[in-house]
Amino acid sequence: MKDKAQHVNTTPVPTVTLHNGVTMPQLGFGVFQVPDEATTAAVATALEAGYRSIDTAAVYGNEAGVGRALAGSGIPRDELFVTTKVWNDDQGYDATLTAFDASLARLGLDHVDLYLIHWPAPARDRYLDTWRALEKLLADGRTRAIGVSNFQPAHLTRLIDASGIVPAVNQIELHPGLQQAGLRALHAEHGIATEAWSPLAQGALLKNGTITGLAARHGRTPAQIVLRWHLQLGNVVIPKSVTPSRIRENLDVLGFTLTADEMAALATLDEGLRTGPDPDSLD
Structure with a gap:
């Protein structure tokens, strides 16, 4: 087997073009469950390694840590792609606008590149009003694109029918154990980019024989096999x-x-495995 340590990334990170023409790196860096102080060092390392897309959220409690790393990086703002999200407690038109201001202040930025509704929280039934606030932020140039996270087909359809505005992105739990084929097909129909959180299923699949076999064949780690599957x-x-x-x-x-054939083998691993909450029930 080839020595994994000898691999050096010299290939530019590919991008996807969102339906409004904004380009987004296809491979970014997430900071879910990373404490604020540790976030600064982790994001700084990621930026040094070559990542240019950073994904955070108000509820993560580490937007300030992301902001410190961005400020200290010396990387021009137009080379960075920053995503954050409005939490369920802040849904609603006015509350979302206030929450966005607070997120920008913590990040130390004058705009973000992508702003998402974090969960549909259907029992609260505020996501249509929240979406109107995101539309205003987009129109005002305070975010370059708007989208949603964890929206199921019914939530997406209702949002699009009510507003006439299609989300640029839906960020969902997605990995070989939860492949979300139906939702991805709906995204493709509407031109919505699919973004995967928990892309490695929190490590739950990294000892799967199909994945470890492909890792051995390619001289890569199981995590690299799964990430490559996502990109393809x-x-x-x-x-x-x-x-x-x-x-x-x-x-x-x-x-x-x-x-x-290898992609087809990975397609057989779907077992409806969720590592996070069910979007229809989280409030």
Whole structure:
């Protein structure tokens, strides 16, 4: 088997073009469950490694840590793609606008590149009003694109029918154990980019024999096989780590390709495995 340590990423990170023409790196860096102080060092490492897309959220409590890393990086703002999200407690038109201001202040930015409704929270039934606030933020140039996260087909359809505005992105739990084929097909129909959170199923699948077998064949790690699978499906993906070697390793998935037969083998692993909440029930 080839020595994994010898791989050096020299290939530019591919981008996806959102339906409003904004380009977004297909491979970014997530900071879910990373404490604020640790976030600064992790994001700084990621930026040094070559990541340019950073995904955070108000509820993560680490927007300030992301902001410190961005400010200290010396990277021009127009080379960065920053995503954050409005939490369920702040849904509603006025509350969302207030929450957005607070997120910008913590990030130390004058705009974000993508702003998402974090969960549909259907029992609260505020996401249509929340979406109107996102439309205003987009019109005012305070975010370059707007989207949703964890929206099921019924939520998406209702939102689009009521507003006439299609989300640019739906960020959903997606990995080989939860492949969301129906939802991805709906995204494709409407021109919505699919973004995967928990892309490695929090490690739950990394000992699966199909994945470890492909890792051995390609001289890669199981995580790299899964991330490569995402990219070849067309998903935007945001793996998280606080370990510098893994941060770099997760970016080093651009120099090999899975065959059609290998992709087909990974397609058989779908078992409806959720590592996070059911979007229809989380409030």
